[in-house]
Amino acid sequence: MKMLKKLTAMLLIGVMVLSLAACGSSSDEKTDETGKSGETTTSEGDTTTKTETSAPVKEPRHEGDTPRTIKIGTWYDIYYDSTHTDIHDDPYVSDEELAQKNFDALKRVEEKYNVRLEYVNLTYDGVQESINTSVLAGKPDCDIYLTEPSFGIPAVANGYATNLMDVLPADADILNEQNYLRTININGLDGIYFMLPVGGESVPEASYVLSFNKKMLDDAGLENPNALYERGEWTWDKWREYLMKLTKDTDGDGVTDVYGFGSRYDWLFEYLNMSNGTGVASGKTENLSSKEVGETLEFIYNMYNVDHIANPWNEDDWDYNMSAYVNGEVACWFNAAWIVDTNKDYDKGLEEIWCPMPIGPSGNKETNARKNSASGAAYIIPTGVEDPYLVYCVFRDYKDYYGDDFEQRDFVNDWWHDNALTEDNYNVMYYCGEKTGVDLWNALGVDYQFPLLLKGEMTAAQFQETNKQLVQSALNNVFK
8 A cells, every 4th residue: 555655646746747727827826926016936935027028929829730749858757648548558557537637638738739748768868968969959859858956057057948938928827826837046047947847746745854753752851843943942052952862872881872863964964054044056156155054064063073963974875874763773863755665664663753954043944945946856948949838838738637726736645644654744844845945055066075074074164165166166167
């Protein structure tokens, strides 16, 4: 049963689902308009000034005798497209009712726009090569590409992606309410380029939380950190107190048996930065050298080298660092639904309390980002595509498989609830996924040499001085 639920969830997350609603339809739900004339706020909280568009006024439809094939380049197999004849062409189908809705919607989209949809699995490297060669040559291989920040943002910065503000009418959904497709705004990039499907699954997806071993908390007489968070008392200092009390030498031999914290350093760095109201690479100028990031690095240094409340980093076994909690070796760690499912926490009788990150000395509970959307994938329409307005409308309708039923759109599969273990944990995960930001720090190809900081061979100040120019050079390459 767990496997069926997991497969269903992965279909809803990673599989392109279809739509049937008309392009340009809207709803009062999830309205992000600022109320200011000529401005709109995206789901990432950035404000973009609209420009006058010269979008065509005709109803978008391919008028040729033969349906136009719209190709979507990706690096894995996605269902369904016009090459499929039955819902069971998807070998992983588990919810046949939902699959049939998607398949039927595909047929309606084909008829409405006189198009065929075709996924092209180019492989991960192949997507990048196709963008960098065919788009540069002015003849894109695909009408839409699935991208990741590491190559999607450079593609936009280099002029390889269509600015949707230039080709869509002013009332297009993605420029306004974003009920069907949302976008990501990157500081330093003007315009709207990225498209992400809207749905309940997108909120908990890629959301990470702090997780505590409930028994260890209870044995130490420590209050549920969510109660502290609600009262505004869940701070870095309070978290440090918790970790110090949870770090134990259980057999009295002078060797620590249980550490307060243990997980991956990249998550620790990223989420401490967000909880401190900062980031390393959220625009054209590096912020690694800032006071706020310095506070993050100093806190990490002290965890590993001064207080000794963090499980020593294992350079030889990456997976061990995020799964030591399974054997009771750490009391607090970063968790997510996929980690629970991978480690089968529900079969091990683990009781866990999930909570948001504590607030840093420069952070603010109301404004801090709680999820880095730069870690996900998003779609672009490359420059040089014929009739990008039509392509957008097809894609937007393709995603509205729920037929304007926003309750169905926002439905979250049981897999997420099951792997959160409790409804309280699920609510925390969803809460953390609602407030997103963008920090490209881990998509720049910079080797920060974090183990040197974790082992005390580099101070926080040295880390900043060593890496700040590397970050700036990488950003210069992105935004050249």
